[in-house]
Amino acid sequence: MSQLAPGAGAASGPAPETGTPGSRRASAWRLLLSSPTGAAGLVVLAVLILAAVTARWLAPYGPNDIDVPNALAPPSGRNWLGTDELGRDVFSRVLLAAEVSLQVALVSVAIALVVGVTFGVIAGYAGGWLDLVVMRSADVLFAFPILLLALAIVAIQGPAISSVMIAIGVVYTPIFARVARASTLSLRQEPYVQAARTMGVPTWQILLRHILPGISGPVTVQTSISLAFAILSEAALSFLGLGVQPPNPSWGRMLFDAQGFLASAWWMAVFPGLAILVTVLAFNLVGDAVRDVLDPRQRSMIESRRKR
């Protein structure tokens, strides 16, 4: 219990050490959809992604269509979620911000995943001093609270979306490295991996054919949870003015701007926040459901519960 990832509260305990054999994959999907929360999360995510991709056509107004006479208008048929202090349509801005938010989350988690899994697999498979160096480096990065390190990195790089992607990517890399290493360590001892080694299969082929598919389960769980936290981190950094730069809409910055109008325009503070909550919740629910499916102990529990 002493390996809690800072911020990654949902990742309780060490990651499951075993991967999912390919034969189970089809039933894994069925199980995932059979969990009501997991299915709900997936549906919400699908809708969100669709809305984000088509936002520029769906949005009734441009994100920066200023209409000062109509400023701070409450939600109505004309502006579904009201307007902000410049008369900009809150609904259109929330919708368009979804695109940026998901983009940042996907790119930054992709960075963390590729770098982290690469280092984790190499460290776990090679062992020895390489393992020691990689894992101590991960420990060093773990010593910084996530948002603090991201903030420092953005401060160095200068405020921009690309800085935020790099910053979030860097802070989530050690988590992926740990998850990948732990799974690789146990896989390395598996008879089929040992056999491949004895037969003289090149290392890169073993890594690609046996190790990577084997660790996909825990890595998938970590990916989903990290996406949730990446959305939160992006929102926080944009709130602080270090992420998406105005006038481009972002949920975090919209909330920052809403602070001056808490008494007069509640809709400015409520809807962008709800958008963050729903998105993060959806990723978390899917992550939890995936964990339940991929963790054999939990899985048998779900199955037995269904039979009852």
Place this chain on the structure above:
Amino acid sequence: MSAAPQNAAPASQTASSKVLSSPVLRFLARRLLYTAVVLLGVMVVVFALVQLVPGDPIRIALGTRYTPETYAALQAASGLDRPLPVQFFSYIGSALTGDLGVSFRNGAPVTLLLLERLPATLTLALGGLVVALLIAIPLGTLAALKEGGWADGVVRVLSQIGVSVPDFWMGMLLITLFSTVLGWLPSAGYTPFTQDPAGWLSHLLLPAVTVGLVSGAIMTRYVRAAVLDVAHAGVIRTARSKGLRRAVVLGRHLGRNALVPVLTIAGIQLATLLGGVIVVEVVFAWPGLGRMMFDAVSSRDYPVIQGAVLLIAVIFLLINLIVDLLYAIVDPRIRLA
């Protein structure tokens, strides 16, 4: 981040086993060495932050205040004109003696600035932890005792939502309700306890609840897991079969056994909170390290950014070290592993 004992540098194992016979001392030595290694790495990262600034950090920091004189003065004060290895060892040396350089903005010693702000951040983090424990212990225990029931489900959903809420948004909603609409509590600011205890509490309440709600949602899961672990162990069945009353079983047997993991989590959460309160401090105009770091980022005051990051990372490491040691003292399985 705390590490499991097997992560400790193996080199120390052979060296210390000759000198130290007691397993506790050996564990302590290994753990201290490990912390020292990570601390060195932390200092390397913090030092590198300024080196990684694209362009000339002093020039960027000065901005419109740039003149050849201000530039030369700042360069001399910061030592950024010296060769990199010299800078590095001088940084490590000074940092170890508590000298973190001077602020680019006003020339004040960074250590002093940090120490001024630390109490406010500690207050907020501890206040948040208290709120989190008040939420997590009852809800987590309830969920575990009613495992699989509707109460467990409700707690699980609530904790899921709590984990997903952006803390700064929660703060804004609380300000709107309790400050703007009801007018019960101040929306921002800080009063030292020594000046006005009542004002201190009223200013602390909203930010502490903001921090504690999110943290409590995370901790609820750990409390639930901890209580379940104990409940599934033989202790409870034995106590119940002895005919002890339910309240006694819960309080004396379950509570005491579940407390150890919960305290561990509380320690780690406190460490996490110290770094996580940045945004909440900005929302509530709380004069802590987070707010200071936010201002330093805006004004490109790199020594202050470095100092704040280093200080929080060091506190983080220390808390983890203490938690691990406490845990090892309480649970012999850890230190003998």
